[in-house]
Amino acid sequence: MPVKNFALDVIDTLAKTILKEKSSKYFCFYGDMGAGKTTLIKAMLKTLEAKDLGNSPTFGIVNEYHDTDGNLLAYHFDFYRLNNEEEAYDMGLEDYFDTDAHIFIEWPEHIPNLLPEDHNAIYLRFIDENTRSIEY
Secondary structure, three states: OOOEEEEHHHHHHHHHHHHHHOOOOEEEEEOOOOOOHHHHHHHHHHHOOOOOOOOOOOOOOEEEEEOOOOOEEEEEEEOOOOOOHHHHHHOOHHHHHOOOOEEEEEOHHHOHHHOOOOOEEEEEEEEEOOEEEEEO
16 A cells, blocks of 8 residues: 555544554554554454553553453554564464454564564654554
């Protein structure tokens, strides 16, 4: 898909489109700090009707999200602070992948050998305070 710019006020529509178009439950978000990775993931969680949209799991590495009935919807990983792939493996990453939940991964470039083959790569870039570019 070609790169396209979008205004942040249409991010909910973009999230719905991405979830509708992609058949894989694995989503890998690439981009610099401030590119909008967490913002897009929150919009995707909102589309999935998560009970809590939370924050980026930068310090905890993973957040778990449920629907209003308590059913597991998604895991959101932030691997920015990982030193190596072994840390992700040791935390049981493969067990998370074996669930039915959506998997959202920020900083997937820190674990390239552990990513599922059928993952969706989403590239975000900061344009200005209200605009980003996306390729997916």
